[in-house]
Amino acid sequence: MQVCEHQIPRLLAVDDSELIHRLLKSRLRGERLEIHAAMTAEEGLDMARALLPEVILLDIDLPDQNGFDVLRELKTDSMTHDIPVIFVSGSTDADARVRGLDMGAHDFVAKPFDVAELKARIRSAVRICLLIKMLAQRAQIDGLTGLWNRAYFDQRLRQEFAEATRYDRDLSLILCDLDHFKALNDNHGHPFGDQVLEDFAEILSSGRGGDIPCRYGGEEFVVILPDTPADEAMIAADRYREAIRKMRWEEHPDVQSTASFGVADLNCLTERSTENLVDAADKALYRAKQQGRDRVCLADQSDQNDLKLSA
Amino acid sequence: MKEQPEPNEGSWPETPLLSEYAGEADMAELVTYFVGELNNRIQSIERAWQEQDKQRLRDHAHQIKGAAAGYGFPQITDSAAELERELNEEATIADLSERVEALIGLCRRATSSSDGA
Numbered sequence: 001m002q003v004c005e006h007q008i009p010r011l012l013a014v015d016d017s018e019l020i021h022r023l024l025k026s027r028l029r030g031e032r033l034e035i036h037a038a039m040t041a042e043e044g045l046d047m048a049r050a051l052l053p054e055v056i057l058l059d060i061d062l063p064d065q066n067g068f069d070v071l072r073e074l075k076t077d078s079m080t081h082d083i084p085v086i087f088v089s090g091s092t093d094a095d096a097r098v099r100g101l102d103m104g105a106h107d108f109v110a111k112p113f114d115v116a117e118l119k120a121r122i123r124s125a126v127r128i129c130l131l132i133k134m135l136a137q138r139a140q141i142d143g144l145t146g147l148w149n150r151a152y153f154d155q156r157l158r159q160e161f162a163e164a165t166r167y168d169r170d171l172s173l174i175l176c177d178l179d180h181f182k183a184l185n186d187n188h189g190h191p192f193g194d195q196v197l198e199d200f201a202e203i204l205s206s207g208r209g210g211d212i213p214c215r216y217g218g219e220e221f222v223v224i225l226p227d228t229p230a231d232e233a234m235i236a237a238d239r240y241r242e243a244i245r246k247m248r249w250e251e252h253p254d255v256q257s258t259a260s261f262g263v264a265d266l267n268c269l270t271e272r273s274t275e276n277l278v279d280a281a282d283k284a285l286y287r288a289k290q291q292g293r294d295r296v297c298l299a300d301q302s303d304q305n306d307l308k309l310s311a
Numbered sequence: 312m313k314e315q316p317e318p319n320e321g322s323w324p325e326t327p328l329l330s331e332y333a334g335e336a337d338m339a340e341l342v343t344y345f346v347g348e349l350n351n352r353i354q355s356i357e358r359a360w361q362e363q364d365k366q367r368l369r370d371h372a373h374q375i376k377g378a379a380a381g382y383g384f385p386q387i388t389d390s391a392a393e394l395e396r397e398l399n400e401e402a403t404i405a406d407l408s409e410r411v412e413a414l415i416g417l418c419r420r421a422t423s424s425s426d427g428a
């Protein structure tokens with residue numbers, strides 16, 4: 001886990017009263033917190049963006065700008081969007097509390113605050129912040145296509161490889177790459193290129209249940225096929241190949257997009273490892289490209305020899 | 312300090328108002344700071360009152376309300392809250408006068424206890 005738990009969480013207090021800042025600094029002294037103070041809404045927003053603290057304590061009754069406006073700005077800026085905000089108000093007005101929470105505040109504390117309660121609420125917000133960071137870091141979905149991303153693929157392949165090895169099961173990989181994708185982007189624009197990527201992802205997603213399609217990077221995709229030998233993977237790959245070449249787009253009816261595929265399974269390997277499986281599929285894909293694209297090639301012994309020579 | 316209250320403090324009795332944290336060693340510095348601040352604020356509030364500057368009066372009341380209880384003076388928070396409420400409700404000068412005097416009175420009692428601790 002990459003979340004920096006060793007780092008002392010930073011709290012940004014936005015309050016127009018020095019009385020409150022002094023009180024907070026002193027009363028939170030025992031907490032594992034680095035405390036930063038902002039006296040105005042503007043300063044608060046600037047510091048929030050510069051510091052990206054783990055928690056913000058925001059006085060909702062700021063004079064120069066309504067605290068709600070600060071909250072709104074924090075929540076609309078993608079940089080500060082995920083920072084938990086505890087808003088503080090001397091007003092006992094339930095409407096204000098509901099409004100703050102509905103605007104995305106994490107929590108509310110009444111002013112004057114009970115120190116033990118305030119500490120507990122800050123700790124809770126810091127926990128949430130660390131969880132959000134962890135989720136973001138480990139987010140495993142590719143933003144454009146909605147497929148699993150490369151990070152997920154790497155981890156999932158290791159897992160599937162371990163299972164296949166342990167239970168002596170088949171495991172195949174289809175590596176595929178859209179043909180002449182750069183030219184398509186250049187001639188028709190990136191938005192259309194993105195559309196083709198999304199449609200190809202859609203095709204890969206509508207394959208057999210249990211197969212795991214991932215975006216490998218750029219216009220390259222990879223599908224993990226657990227419990228599947230190479231000959232079945234070849235059939236699946238050919239279905240994908242047919243589907244993409246049949247695809248047409250209203251805005252560019254003259255465009256035909258094709259893809260090349262490399263297939264490998266564990267039996268193609270002289271030495272079994274996840275790296276060698278990916279390499280074998282990659283070599284087969286390279287051969288499909290060499291032989292004229294829009295085709296599926298199976299990893300073979302010559303690929304293996306190439307692997308050994310290049311190793 | 313055994314000094315008598317200042318001679319011009321007039322009509323209300325100057326029983327010192329102690330912080331709830333009086334006697335807590337780690338709070339002494341904080342309470343002393345707050346009492347010192349209150350001393351400045353008393354004058355500021357009086358000036359705002361004389362000038363009928365409701366906005367400044369409201370700001371003071373609001374800030375003191377939010378902070379005083381945190382420093383161990385919940386009575387001052389309550390008093391400031393009442394003043395703030397009346398200011399928002401456009402109360403009569405007579406009502407406001409009573410509230411301002413009540414708040415200043417409490418603040419003086421806090422400052423008269425030397426450092427509140």
